[in-house]
Amino acid sequence: xxxxxxxxxxxxxxxxxxxxxxxxxxxxxxxxxxxxxxxxxxxxxxxxxxxxxxxxxxxxxxxxxxxxxxxxxxxxxxxxxxxxxxxxxxxxxxxxxxxxxxxxxxxxxxxxxxxxxxxxxxxxxxxxxxxxxxxxxxxxxxxxxxxxxxxxxxxxxxxxxxxxxxxxxxxxxxxxxxxxxxxxxxxxxxxxxxxxxxxxxxxxxxxxxxxxxxxxxxxxxxxxxxxxxxxxxxxxxxxxxxxxxxxxxxxxxxxxxxxxxxxxxxxxxxx
Amino acid sequence: xxxxxxxxxxxxxxxxxxxxxxxxxxxxxxxxxxxxxxxxxxxxxxxxxxxxxxxxxxxxxxxxxxxxxxxxxxxxxxxxxxxxxxxxxxxxxxxxxxxxxxxxxxxxxxxxxxxxxxxxxxxxxxxxxxxxxxxxxxxxxxxxxxxxxxxxxxxxxxxxxxxxxxxxxxxxxxxxxxxxxxxxxxxxxxxxxxxxxxxxxxxxxxxxxxxxxxxxxxxxxxxxxxxxxxxxxxxxxxxxxxxxxxxxxxx
Numbered sequence: 136x137x138x139x140x141x142x143x144x145x146x147x148x149x150x151x152x153x154x155x156x157x158x159x160x161x162x163x164x165x166x167x168x169x170x171x172x173x174x175x176x177x178x179x180x181x182x183x184x185x186x187x188x189x190x191x192x193x194x195x196x197x198x199x200x201x202x203x204x205x206x207x208x209x210x211x212x213x214x215x216x217x218x219x220x221x222x223x224x225x226x227x228x229x230x231x232x233x234x235x236x237x238x239x240x241x242x243x244x245x246x247x248x249x250x251x252x253x254x255x256x257x258x259x260x261x262x263x264x265x266x267x268x269x270x271x272x273x274x275x276x277x278x279x280x281x282x283x284x285x286x287x288x289x290x291x292x293x294x295x296x297x298x299x300x301x302x303x304x305x306x307x308x309x310x311x312x313x314x315x316x317x318x319x320x321x322x323x324x325x326x327x328x329x330x331x332x333x334x335x336x337x338x339x340x341x342x343x344x345x346x347x348x349x350x351x352x353x354x355x356x357x358x359x360x361x362x363x364x365x366x367x368x369x370x371x372x373x374x375x376x377x378x379x380x381x382x383x384x385x386x387x388x389x390x391x392x393x394x395x396x397x398x399x400x401x402x403x404x405x406x
Numbered sequence: 407x408x409x410x411x412x413x414x415x416x417x418x419x420x421x422x423x424x425x426x427x428x429x430x431x432x433x434x435x436x437x438x439x440x441x442x443x444x445x446x447x448x449x450x451x452x453x454x455x456x457x458x459x460x461x462x463x464x465x466x467x468x469x470x471x472x473x474x475x476x477x478x479x480x481x482x483x484x485x486x487x488x489x490x491x492x493x494x495x496x497x498x499x500x501x502x503x504x505x506x507x508x509x510x511x512x513x514x515x516x517x518x519x520x521x522x523x524x525x526x527x528x529x530x531x532x533x534x535x536x537x538x539x540x541x542x543x544x545x546x547x548x549x550x551x552x553x554x555x556x557x558x559x560x561x562x563x564x565x566x567x568x569x570x571x572x573x574x575x576x577x578x579x580x581x582x583x584x585x586x587x588x589x590x591x592x593x594x595x596x597x598x599x600x601x602x603x604x605x606x607x608x609x610x611x612x613x614x615x616x617x618x619x620x621x622x623x624x625x626x627x628x629x630x631x632x633x634x635x636x637x638x639x640x641x642x643x644x645x646x647x648x649x650x651x652x653x654x655x656x657x
Contacts, residue, residue: 276523278509278530281502288495295455297481297510297570352497400497400550 141257145325147365148257148264149318154345154357155271156315161343161351163307164287165215169226170315170342172233173203175334177316178323179243182251185324192253196263196320203316204309211305211312230336237331248330255324263321267314268358274310275354283307348389350396359397407466408433408605409485409574414453414463416446416629423449425629427463431574436596436606438616438637441626442649447609448490450626451576455487456480467574481510486572488563490579490609496552500543500562503551504534507569534569541565541595557588564595574605581612593619613640625649 153170160167181199184190190198214225243249274280285293286303294300323329341364349360367385371378389397410430416423423446431437439447453460456477464473467483475483486507494503505522508530522530538544541561546554551562560580567575580596581589589612596619600606610616616623617637625633625640627649633640640646 273521276521277519278505278522279518280523281498281505282509282518284497284502285495285506288497289493291457292489292493292495293506294478295457295481295487296506296566297478297513298506299478400499 143365143369145257145260147362148260149322149325150342150345150361150365151264151358152267152314152318152321153342154349154361155267156311156318157339157342158271158346158351158354158357159283159307159311159314160304161346162287163283163304164290165226165304165308166223166343167226167308167311168223168336168339168343169228169230169233170311171334171336171338172226172230173207173312173315174319174322174338175233175237175329175331176206177203177319178329178334179237179240179249179319179331180316181320182249182323182329183243185253186249186251192255192320192324193259195253196255196317196324199320200313200317203319204313207312207315208305208309211308215301215304215308227336227339230334230339234331234334237334246331248328249323250328251323252327253324254327255321257325260321260325263317267317272354279303279306344386347396348386350393350398352395352400353398356396356398407431408435408468409454409607410466411450411454412464412466414450414465415461416449416453416458417461423629424453424460427626427629427631429624429631429634431605431607433573434600434603434605435622436600436608436620438620438623439607439609439626440611440613440616440623440640441632444628445626445649446629447626448578449629451487451578451607451609454576455485481507481570481572482513484571484573485576486510486567486570486574487576488560488567488578488580490582492556492559492563494551494559494563494566496550498551499548500551500554501531501534501538501547503562504537504566504569505530507566508534510570537565537569538562556583557585560584561592561595564592568599568604572604574607575599577606577608577610579609579611581610581615589615 157167157170177199180202181195184195184198185192210229217225237243238246282298283303285298286300290300345360345364346357348363350356368378368382371381374381407430412428414424414427439450441447452458454465456475460473464471467485472480472483509517522528535544535547538547543561543565546558551559581592584592593615596606608620620637623635623637623640624631625646632645632649633643635643
């Protein structure tokens, strides 16, 4: 496999995980604009473990997943007290907080970036990505899958049907944070260099766009969204400088034609 | 008594919506809660199911005090309801809506992680499908609930409430917006549910429907109980006539 193709596929695999990281809270009715904060937490904690304690990168990635999940679970309690646009702003603030903190942490390089020599190759990244896809698909075949949708559709009625609204929302938020952490850890160990500047709110917004473009109604949506966002800019490389302009126009076109996302429930795939 | 409310009061701002209301429902009874618009009937349902806390007074379900019990635990105790303005989950399919209510019978983290999505073999899915079939709604099982006509949604909401296996079922205007044939079908369905031993409490404006279904009537006006009688005697009561039609002198 050529180096170029491999790096595109690695990005695709990581972006799929990121898309599900944003998808999980969104299905429960939460717009998380702080996904990049959890990516950064995963990337830096995995890097720190493998750099400072010589932990093998795979267990380091798993530990980083757990760390991002635990931090997600802890912040879910105050953050999920807010609703709608305020919840989005709270997660936005969280993103700034985490990014700012890392920029000031000299133990992981601060603003000058953090090299991580231990390497995770493409097959391992791809295996993690496939495992995430399978897990998410299975999760949405359980009672949890229909219950989180019920919560975002009608919190009051879901509560009266016996569902724990707060419990489901914090579970979705926590699982999303853990996936973001995993994606960060895989990125850090594959590309061997991370910079806190990259984990800003703009990155979070991109991840949310994957999901909105693909659609939040089915588990296929984020998969498609991540694929389009990863591959389309590459396919447009022919038109060099204009490719991001063309890409942005295509996104606006898709959004105005299909505001609910490309894949809807009971359309092509699901039944 | 299977359900009892004692001296219940509720104000919104300065407005007293429910004022020192008490009544009880015997096991297997069919009680109607009637009164003019704004009398507080839906508020009574909301207080019983815990949508809002009562300012004062108590609610008892099968002799145990549930006044302070969080709303989501009440359905697990056997108290289910339907809503005046249908509240199905629009993005879930009909069968998924029904399956949501099953959770009340077997709650917990393990139940949450139980697979329910694989084909017809799954026990819970099969049960929901059978309940829909019994109500003549099997054809809609895979449709998104939000896209269905009003009358169908109302029937689905009833099937959903029953999927929780309630002992007490609160129905908020079940016949509203239904044509005579649909109302008759609803009557038959509720008779069948009552025969299984489910206690019914019905808020309804269709007095003919109430007269046929319910044995006893509690009449509310401005949040107070103004009458309580057998459903056959309702027209004879002067206070009820006054509440609905205005006082005799004016009329």
